Amino acid sequence: MNFPNYNVMNVKLKKWVGFLAPQKTTIFLLSVVFFFVSAPAEVFAQKRFSKSYPASKNVRLQLTNRTGTVTVEGWDKSEVQISAYMEAPAANMQPQSLSGTIYINLVKDNQGRGEVGNVNFTIRVPFDSSVDIETRMGNLNVSNVRGGLVRAHISSEGDIVLTNIFASAVSAENVIGDIFFDGDIQREGNYRFTSTRGNINVRIPFTSSFRLVATAPSTRSISLGSLANSGLRFVSEGRRVIGQIGDGSATLTVTNQRGSISFIRR
Amino acid sequence: MNCEECQQLISVYLDNELEKESSIQVQKHLAVCAACAKVCQDFAMILDFCLLDETADFVPPNSKALWCRINNIIETEIKPEIAQENTEEQIKKGRLSKVWGNRWQLSFSQVLTSVLGIALVSCLLTVVAVKNYSADNDNFTANAAPTILEKVLGKIGLKTTPEQVRENRIKEQQATIEYWNKRTAARRADWDKNLREAFDRNLNEIDQVVFEYNKILQENPQDELTDEMLDSALNEKVELLREFSEL
Numbered sequence: 001m002n003f004p005n006y007n008v009m010n011v012k013l014k015k016w017v018g019f020l021a022p023q024k025t026t027i028f029l030l031s032v033v034f035f036f037v038s039a040p041a042e043v044f045a046q047k048r049f050s051k052s053y054p055a056s057k058n059v060r061l062q063l064t065n066r067t068g069t070v071t072v073e074g075w076d077k078s079e080v081q082i083s084a085y086m087e088a089p090a091a092n093m094q095p096q097s098l099s100g101t102i103y104i105n106l107v108k109d110n111q112g113r114g115e116v117g118n119v120n121f122t123i124r125v126p127f128d129s130s131v132d133i134e135t136r137m138g139n140l141n142v143s144n145v146r147g148g149l150v151r152a153h154i155s156s157e158g159d160i161v162l163t164n165i166f167a168s169a170v171s172a173e174n175v176i177g178d179i180f181f182d183g184d185i186q187r188e189g190n191y192r193f194t195s196t197r198g199n200i201n202v203r204i205p206f207t208s209s210f211r212l213v214a215t216a217p218s219t220r221s222i223s224l225g226s227l228a229n230s231g232l233r234f235v236s237e238g239r240r241v242i243g244q245i246g247d248g249s250a251t252l253t254v255t256n257q258r259g260s261i262s263f264i265r266r
Numbered sequence: 267m268n269c270e271e272c273q274q275l276i277s278v279y280l281d282n283e284l285e286k287e288s289s290i291q292v293q294k295h296l297a298v299c300a301a302c303a304k305v306c307q308d309f310a311m312i313l314d315f316c317l318l319d320e321t322a323d324f325v326p327p328n329s330k331a332l333w334c335r336i337n338n339i340i341e342t343e344i345k346p347e348i349a350q351e352n353t354e355e356q357i358k359k360g361r362l363s364k365v366w367g368n369r370w371q372l373s374f375s376q377v378l379t380s381v382l383g384i385a386l387v388s389c390l391l392t393v394v395a396v397k398n399y400s401a402d403n404d405n406f407t408a409n410a411a412p413t414i415l416e417k418v419l420g421k422i423g424l425k426t427t428p429e430q431v432r433e434n435r436i437k438e439q440q441a442t443i444e445y446w447n448k449r450t451a452a453r454r455a456d457w458d459k460n461l462r463e464a465f466d467r468n469l470n471e472i473d474q475v476v477f478e479y480n481k482i483l484q485e486n487p488q489d490e491l492t493d494e495m496l497d498s499a500l501n502e503k504v505e506l507l508r509e510f511s512e513l
Contacts, residue, residue, distance in 0.1 A: 066513065067460075067461065107512050107513065111512065111513070112456075113456075114456040115456075115457075136461070136509060136510065136513060137460075137461065137464050155468075155505070155506055155510065156464050156467075156468040156506065156510075157464055157467065175468040175471060175472065175502065175506065176467065176468055176471055194498075196468075196471055196472060196475060196499070196502065197471055215491070215495070217491060217492065217495050218475075218478065236491045239491055240491060255495075255498065257475050257495065257498075257499060258474075258475060
């Protein structure tokens with residue numbers, strides 16, 4: 001077998017290095033320039049959108065996102081502050097404020113566009129606002145809101161977290177993902193949590209008055225916690241729990257097609 | 267002008283009520299058409315006859331006697347019919363008076379049997395009513411089997427059974443799904459890979475749920491809870507397709 005002559009190769013290599021030595025700085029500079037030219041596709045393409053609207057206390061926020069995370073927080077100011085980070089390709093966004101309602105509809109604003117990057121919102125609204133948010137895919141978080149309505153709808157997958165909610169009408173629905181509700185049950189309120197696969201956790205004061213229909217047909221996993229001794233009963237071979245707590249003025253409907261349901265004392 | 271048109275106008279023409287142009291046309295046609303001219307002549311004769319004041323010739327010599335004869339003939343034909351009607355009414359009245367007018371003469375055992383029969387029927391009706399009422403109140407029972415009456419009515423097509431209602435509803439939902447499916451299929455090529463994968467994953471999840479419920483319903487068609495869940499899952503599928511078709 002013939003092996004290569006390494007001595008000859010070393011000499012050739014040294015010659016090449018010697019030839020390149022004066023150009024080291026140039027190559028380094030070129031690579032830095034190349035890095036900054038190519039990097040913006042990932043780093044600098046993320047646009048930021050920021051806008052504030054003066055608002056009355058019972059303002060309504062109606063947001064329809066395509067993909068991305070939406071976080072809505074209640075605050076003690078008469079102002080709606082919208083911050084959005086738009087990943088490339090950046091979405092078009094034209095918020096509108098009409099008669100006490102702030103509309104943001106990224107589905108409508110970007111209809112027919114092929115690829116649109118995620119848009120991650122952080123929105124602050126007055127405590128007494130009504131919040132109606134939906135997204136085709138992504139997580140939805142709402143906290144510290146006590147207006148008339150809180151609706152969080154995910155067309156496909158994503159988690160929904162509603163904390164410190166004191167609204168009289170609450171609705172949360174997704175297909176795949178968890179739902180967590182932590183709030184109060186108002187008299188004559190209507191609360192609806194629906195998922196196809198995920199875990200639904202409802203944290204409420206057990207002194208609330210409501211009429212409950214909780215259904216988990218596939219798993220039959222309905223954990224009542226301290227509510228177990230409150231006159232609720234399992235029906236349909238354990239697939240559903242029904243009953244009334246207190247005067248039952250509010251309605252609480254929880255449906256999880258292929259997941260579990262848990263009630264936690266608040 | 268043809269013969270038919272001409273003959274339609276002849277009467278008006280003879281009354282001199284036709285417009286001048288039409289009248290000239292009729293005259294021209296009558297001049298060349300012998301048949302219409304004959305018709306016109308006949309019409310004219312009838313009109314002339316009617317205009318003659320000769321009704322006095324037709325008054326019968328003894329009109330009073332004539333009227334008497336006519337009257338007698340009418341009376342002899344009508345009287346037997348009236349008499350027959352009266353007899354039938356009397357027969358009907360007689361039968362009713364027999365039923366209502368007769369006194370009920372029942373023995374003690376007959377009365378007792380009747381009372382017991384009425385009591386038994388009342389009890390049965392009450393039991394059925396209470397049973398139906400309690401079934402209606404419990405909305406959450408899983409298996410509400412149709413009553414025998416409902417089954418019979420369903421078989422003869424007088425009442426739609428819950429299965430038929432479900433079948434119709436599912437057909438409608440499938441048609442809606444088909445519609446949105448087409449629209450989504452037309453748009454999905456434009457979506458990015460992540461969105462496509464998420465959509466497929468979620469659709470698949472719902473399809474699995476629908477498959478499971480259909481299987482349960484095949485084994486137990488009266489399972490109302492599964493029926494309700496199937497309805498909900500199909501509606502979710504429609505929503506998913508509709509909302510993604512907007513992208």
